[in-house]
Amino acid sequence: MEPYTASTVVTSIKEDGNGHWHTLENSPFYAEGGGQPADRGWIGTLPVLDVQIKDGEVWHLLSESLPTGKAVEVRIDEDVRRDHSIQHTAQHVITAILEDRHGIRTLSFGIGETDSSIEIETATMDWAHVEALEQEMQQLIFENRPIRVYEIPKEEVDRARLRKETDRTGMIRIVEIEGLDYNACGGTHVETTGQLGTIHVTAMKKVRGNLRLTYVAGNRAIKATQQARAALRTIHHTFSTTNESVAARVIEEHTIRLEREKEIKTLEERIAKAKVEAVLKEDNYVALHVGRTEAETLTTAIIERIAATGRIAVGANYGTQKLFVMHDGTQDIAVGTFLKAALQEMQIGRGGGNHKQAQARFTSVAELEKGIEEIVKRLQEGVLPC
Structure with a gap:
């Protein structure tokens, strides 16, 4: 008989939520312990899923139950x-x-x-x-x-x-x-x-x-x-490097990326300022900004700036299909409660928040647009949950 195989007999069975545990008359399987995982292998044709020792007995987990007294051939997975x-x-x-x-x-x-x-x-x-x-x-x-x-x-x-x-x-x-x-x-x-x-x-x-x-x-x-x-x-192919030059090239690219991120942040701040000024020219109680192509971070920055002026700010980001509602705390409306209740009535989107800010995510742009229209309308008309 090979060292990884044995002939034996099933001696007892028990079940739990994991499956069917069996003890054998003699077992060549190593049970989990001392930092080493259990062996894997087969009892008959059934894969051994786990091996544990409890009260001095070696228990083997199978997906099916074998009868007590059944003679079986067991085999350890040699590679494992x-x-x-x-x-x-x-x-x-x-x-x-x-x-x-x-x-x-x-x-x-x-x-x-x-x-x-x-x-x-x-x-x-x-x-x-x-x-x-x-x-x-x-x-x-x-x-x-x-x-x-x-x-x-x-x-x-x-x-x-x-x-x-x-x-x-x-x-x-x-x-x-x-x-x-x-x-x-x-x-x-x-x-x-x-x-x-x-x-x-x-x-x-x-x-x-x-x-x-x-x-x-x-x-x-x-x-x-x-x-x-x-x-x-892959790095060599992408950056045309060698083993000797790859580290310096990766550091160079990382430095360039950081500089670009700084430039992007500066540009986003300028864009946010311009878009906020444009929105505020409309003397509305509810101020709306829709970001169709911009990053979510820019959308939220614009909405936060609008909310800081004392208005209720509503923003939408098409890329992430998210809707944002915010104010600076001077408004009586709890926007988290309002938004959650409105979404439940419309049966679209999922979201909520707290007194000052809330957000919702939708499954499509069409749902997002429907949500924008209804949320702005309810806020402007004062249709709020009791």
Whole structure:
């Protein structure tokens, strides 16, 4: 029988909102724990959706129920098991190097669907340190050090070498990387450091005064490198750059964009001032501005300026199909309540707000125009909700 397959028997069943949980007479599946996700695979033809340990028993989640006593063939998804083993072993390597060579302790660890992370007890690491760490890890991978996994009685554990004290009793499962790590661990691991392929740190973030390092190893590292390379090719093609010039070109484009945004903001302020002056020439209690092609930010800036004059300002933005109603607080009308009630009566749009300002969104320009006409008419005629 292959190491990823087994013949066994269903021993018990229970159900919850997730599906049907089964225990087996003997299970080769790794249950979620210690930062490592559960194995995936099949029981018969049914995919195993999750594996958890509860009260010392291994429970397997299936979409359908199998009868107790049924003989079944089970198979672990070898690719998922290998991937999890690589990511977990990579964590052992990172933790050992950081602690033994740099005095930095690992606080927590977890494997995600696309990357993994460890939280480490430092706040001073930078990318130069990360790149040096990656070089140290790659050297250990090149050395292809053997990794032994075995069980020994608790009294035979070498306490002086143990990475972290364990509260387990009876037989203790030891994971030993030759010359690097001696750890009590129940997870799955590869057989040599060479099987890790490579380990890349992809992100670094401060958390609770410490640092969280996100990393990928094995095929995940290859995929991350390919994605980064594809993104870089796109940048090269767009800006006609090389690896040596791309950073300077991106910074240049960013600087140009910031300058353009400043210019646009200055122009928008001038446009807003001119449009407000045009609206205010009409001596109406309700002042209307319709922005057919302008950005929403310009529409709201114009409406806010009109409202600041003491009038009730109504604005519309065709691009976002939004309607705005505002005043400066000197009007008695609660525009949020008014707008919500009017929309409910018309059975179009959705919106609301507070005493001074409100907004609504519509599903089409036709609805928006209908809303503008009715809202302005009601405000001018004083048709307000009780």
